[in-house]
């Protein structure tokens with residue numbers, strides 16, 4: 038039997054339940070969970086803000102673990118053999134079909150309707166398919182990646198979902214050497230977007246957000262300037278203009294989920310610049326914008342950014358290994374919780390009293 042924390046329904050207290058061990062089919066594996074995380078998405082799940090979620094669920098979509106059991110031959114995407122005892126991570130998205138219109142014609146695999154997500158669209162009835170659990174069942178088709186030498190589980194999970202999402206967002210932003218970037222929102226996605234923009238060679242990275250401890254952390258991640266939400270929006274925009282020769286920033290990455298941030302992003306970006314919207318994973322309502330002044334005359338590009346694919350996960354893992362000593366992803370973890378305290382971990386993330394809460398289902 039294995040213990041896992043279950044979210045029975047929206048707003049219902051998290052409870053620990055016991056599950057039988059899955060029968061592994063050929064090509065499957067069982068991970069002993071080292072860490073999982075509490076992502077902003079888990080807060081949305083708790084409030085029932087995502088559609089099509091098969092409650093009860095075992096939350097925890099980004100996790101890292103040790104291979105406890107393998108059936109059949111497993112290799113990484115690089116052809117490396119995976120063995121029992123290896124520390125591995127995996128992409129939470131499973132079952133992308135590579136057969137549908139989204140996959141083959143539009144080539145937007147993150148919009149494949151067949152994809153399932155560990156800890157989000159798999160239910161507890163489907164088995165141990167979430168990270169808030171002593172073990173995680175690696176179904177057929179899940180490609181595990183061994184942690185590269187030097188990458189600790191703490192650094193990987195400190196980056197976690199936010200790092201993978203930010204890898205995609207910064208790719209969509211196409212940050213060029215010497216450019217200026219404003220990142221709106223200083224949660225885990227925004228903080229990693231600050232770090233990756235800086236690593237991409239941005240000359241200025243301006244972080245905008247709250248609360249104060251998260252904003253202060255943005256400086257450690259590579260922000261050259263920070264602007265709190267206590268400063269009126271007009272004043273923030275004036276500061277950004279004065280930092281950029283009166284033009285506005287080349288790139289805005291929105292990672293806050295606030296509708297006003299989209300309008301603010303369009304105010305901050307220069308003519309012909311680019312705005313990437315990555316924070317609106319749930320429907321937070323419409324935004325007011327002026328098509329003439331914000332978009333048409335400004336000649337801006339607005340890019341959506343939905344989910345992440347294997348390439349983002351793969352590169353995020355390598356980035357964490359390469360730059361983990363320079364970018365304090367591991368220090369973003371400010372709360373570590375056993376399975377019995379997943380409810381408290383969720384509350385800490387919701388109340389933003391922590392930057393990053395992680396779940397440690399097994400003694401480390």
Ligand SMILES: [Zn+2]
Nearest residue numbers: 134137140149
């Ligand atoms: Zn598909």
Ligand SMILES: [Zn+2]
Nearest residue numbers: 076077078198
């Ligand atoms: Zn997430």
